[in-house]
Amino acid sequence: xxxxxxxxxxxxxxxxxxxxxxxxxxxxxxxxxxxxxxxxxxxxxxxxxxxxxxxxxxxxxxxxxxxxxxxxxxxxxxxxxxxxxxxxxxxxxxxxxxxxxxxxxxxxxxxxxxxxxxxxxxxxxxxxxxxxxxxxxxxxxxxxxxxxxxxxxxxxxxxxxxxxxxxxxxxxxxxxxxxxxxxxxxxxxxxxxxxxxxxxxxxxxxxxxxxxxxxxxxxxxxxxxxxxxxxxxxxxxxxxxxxxxxxxxxxxxxxxxxxxxxxxxxxxxxxxxxxxxxxxxxxxxxxxxxxxxxxxxxxxxxxxxxxxxxxxxxxxxxxxxxxxxxxxxxxxxxxxxxxxxxxxxxxx
Numbered sequence: 001x002x003x004x005x006x007x008x009x010x011x012x013x014x015x016x017x018x019x020x021x022x023x024x025x026x027x028x029x030x031x032x033x034x035x036x037x038x039x040x041x042x043x044x045x046x047x048x049x050x051x052x053x054x055x056x057x058x059x060x061x062x063x064x065x066x067x068x069x070x071x072x073x074x075x076x077x078x079x080x081x082x083x084x085x086x087x088x089x090x091x092x093x094x095x096x097x098x099x100x101x102x103x104x105x106x107x108x109x110x111x112x113x114x115x116x117x118x119x120x121x122x123x124x125x126x127x128x129x130x131x132x133x134x135x136x137x138x139x140x141x142x143x144x145x146x147x148x149x150x151x152x153x154x155x156x157x158x159x160x161x162x163x164x165x166x167x168x169x170x171x172x173x174x175x176x177x178x179x180x181x182x183x184x185x186x187x188x189x190x191x192x193x194x195x196x197x198x199x200x201x202x203x204x205x206x207x208x209x210x211x212x213x214x215x216x217x218x219x220x221x222x223x224x225x226x227x228x229x230x231x232x233x234x235x236x237x238x239x240x241x242x243x244x245x246x247x248x249x250x251x252x253x254x255x256x257x258x259x260x261x262x263x264x265x266x267x268x269x270x271x272x273x274x275x276x277x278x279x280x281x282x283x284x285x286x287x288x289x290x291x292x293x294x295x296x297x298x299x300x301x302x303x304x305x306x307x308x309x310x311x312x313x314x315x316x317x318x319x320x321x322x323x324x325x326x327x328x329x330x331x332x333x334x335x336x337x338x339x340x341x342x343x344x345x346x347x348x
Contacts, residue, residue: 014079014081014089014091014120014122015079015122016038016122016135016136016137020040020135021038021039021040021137021196022039022040022041022195022196023037023038023039023040023041023042023193023194023195023196024036024037024038024039024189024190024194024196025037025038025163025187025188025189025194026178026187026188026189027159027163027186027187027188028186028187028188029142029151029155030147030150031143031147032116032143033116033140033141033142033143033147033151034140034141035138035139035140035141035156035159036137036138036139036140036141037136037137037138037160037163038136038137038138038139039134039136039194040134040135040136041127041134042164042167042194044125044134044136045136045160045163045164046164047125047126048123048125048136048138048160050157051138051156051157051160052151052152052153052154052156052157054082054121054123054138055148055151055152055156056152058080058119058121058148059148059149059152061080061088061090062078065092068092068094069145069146071094071096072144073096074094074095074096075094075095075096075115075116075117076092076093076094076117076118076145077092077093077094077117077118077119077120078090078091078092078093078117078118078119078120078145079091079120079122080119080120080121080122081122081123082121082122082123082124083123083124116141116142116143117141117142117143117144117145118139118140118141119139119140119142119145119148120137120138120139121137121138121139121140122135122136122137123135123136123138124136159184159186159187162181162183162184162187163181163184163187166181166183166184166187167181167193167194168193169181169182169183170182170183171189171192171193172185174188178190179191179192202228202229203226203227203228203229204226204227204229205225205226205227206224206225206226206227206347206348207222207223207224207225207347207348208222208223208345208346208347208348209221209222209223209346210222210223210246210343210344210345210346211343211344212248212328212341212342212343212344213341213342214248214303214330214339214341215339217250217303219248219249219250220248220249221246221247221248221249222246222247223244223245223246223268223345224244224245224246225242225243225244225245225268226242226243227240227241227242227270228240228241228242237273237274237275238273238274238275239271239272239273240270240271240272240273241269241270241271242268242269242270242271242272242292243267243268243269243270244267244268244270245265245266245267245268246265246266246267246268246294247263247264247265247298248263248264248265248266249261249262249263249264250262250263250264250300250301250303252301262300262301262303263298263300264296264298264299264300264301264303264304265296265297265298266294266295266296266297266310267294267295267297268292268293268294268295268310269292269293269294270290270291270292270312271290271291271292272289272290272291272315273288273289274288274289275288289314290312290313290314290315290326291311291312291313291314292310292311292312292326292328293309293310293311293312294309294310294311294312295308295309296308296309296310304330304332305332305333305336305337306332307332307333308330308331308332309330309331309332310328310329310330310341311328311329311331312326312327312328312343313327313328314326314327315345322346322347323344323345323346323347324343324344324345324347325342325343325344325345326342326343326345327340327341327342327343328340328341328342328343329341
């Protein structure tokens with residue numbers, strides 16, 4: 001039987017679920033040390049408070065564990081949860097690497113620590129005007145845990161202020177594919193603006209085969225076009241804009257009795273909005289509202305009237321969005337000759 005991932009009660013307290021995080025930034029510090037900022041909403045950064053003050057409080061709370069932190073070669077991880085109004089929870093893990101590394105220099109041998117220590121600050125901020133809170137996580141990756149005390153000099157808060165002020169300015173890519181804020185190159189992210197997950201903006205080119213009823217005909221067709229997907233409302237929702245060319249095929253006999261194919265082309269515009277589904281990668285998101293409008297641009301035979309439109313409102317998605325059922329209405333000019341129909345869309 002397949003293994004099922006089980007989240008322990010401990011993990012629920014000391015971890016932030018990946019699906020909650022919408023923004024992630026990495027800030028380079030001294031000697032390879034780093035600070036990582038993970039947020040639900042970019043506006044939450046202004047509500048976190050002064051990071052230097054939080055770090056000083058953390059170091060004070062760690063004083064009773066001072067003796068446990070003396071081993072410089074052990075790798076340490078600390079999860080520090082701050083819950084309002086003043087409750088705090090702390091988890092401390094420490095281990096020795098399986099192998100031992102050494103540095104040989106000028107005939108002297110010294111033990112070498114290769115893994116960094118990790119500290120996670122996990123807190124909550126209220127969302128103005130709503131009865132809810134957002135969680136955030138600020139992490140430190142340092143060569144030695146004792147190095148954290150040197151960062152309480154105001155530079156961390158200055159970096160967070162720089163992030164807030166410059167996040168919407170120009171980003172540039174380095175030779176490893178990471179994006180950096182041009183005005184503050186020490187701040188980086190996987191994508192511009194710190195966006196993560198599948199709700200990142202992208203354009204896809206796609207096609208489908210379709211069948212629909214029109215009056216007493218069952219009409220096959222295919223569609224070729226492009227879809228632009230963008231995130232809105234702090235990455236919580238996804239919007240789609242699509243444009244497609246769709247030839248519809250009718251089969252009938254001409255005046256000489258010969259079987260003939262009549263092609264009628266629609267150009268269709270589509271709009272949809274729904275919650276983002278990060279865990280599904282760049283698969284089509286679940287759309288709560290979908291509307292489409294098609295206009296007849298090429299007419300053959302007498303099947304459609306001139307200036308015909310097709311309007312779709314709502315879709316039922318099956319098989320991860322690859323198969324859709326769409327109710328439509330056909331009409332020409334200003335809602336003359338209204339005819340209902342149903343389309344079955346199979347995407348590639």
